[in-house]
Amino acid sequence: MILRKGGRLPVNLSFKYNNCEIEIVNKFNYLGVVFTSGGSFSEAQKTLAGQSLKAIFQMNKCLYKFTDVSVQHRLELFDKLITPIMNYAGEVWGFIKGNSIEKVHMQFCKRMLGVKANTQNDFIYGELGRVNYQTQRFYIMIKY
Numbered sequence: 001m002i003l004r005k006g007g008r009l010p011v012n013l014s015f016k017y018n019n020c021e022i023e024i025v026n027k028f029n030y031l032g033v034v035f036t037s038g039g040s041f042s043e044a045q046k047t048l049a050g051q052s053l054k055a056i057f058q059m060n061k062c063l064y065k066f067t068d069v070s071v072q073h074r075l076e077l078f079d080k081l082i083t084p085i086m087n088y089a090g091e092v093w094g095f096i097k098g099n100s101i102e103k104v105h106m107q108f109c110k111r112m113l114g115v116k117a118n119t120q121n122d123f124i125y126g127e128l129g130r131v132n133y134q135t136q137r138f139y140i141m142i143k144y
Contacts, residue, residue, distance in 0.1 A: 002037055033089045041093035042100075049100040052085045056108055074112055075128065082108075087137055091144040094137030102133050 002009065002024060015022045027036045027043055034044040059081055063069055086101050087094070109124050110117060125131060 005038060031089070033092065041096050044089075044093055045096065045098050046100050048086055048088055049104045052082050052101070052104050055082050055085055056104070071112060071128070075130075078108060083136075086133060087140060090137040090140045094134075094141045097134055098137070105133055 009024065013024070015024070025037075027034055029035075029047075033041075034047050035041075036043050056078075059077060063074070063077075086104065106121055106124065107117075109128055109130070110119060113124065113127065115124070121132075
């Protein structure tokens, strides 16, 4: 992968290693983090958000049988099962706001409380005593 901010690559550009031509790609998944040729981590956060949605679906499928699980216990499960997926390698890309990841977090919280999708996010944070994931990633980056 060639890291660049834009523009076209020359048509005849090729790299070889042990007489084998190396393929030039636009994005590359390395240890679960998607790197793109432009150097942006937006593709990485979209991938992590998609993986988080799958994990939330599996968690909710298991919790469907247990109707008396409190909101606090659901949040604990979310923090222990889903948050590590959402903030995976956050030490590397955590300086980005991460709108798609925060959207998944808010969607989970609003569905759990049973409020409308257009309810103010600040009210949700206050009601549940939570902070946004960018703040959590800053904490992770400082600890690292």
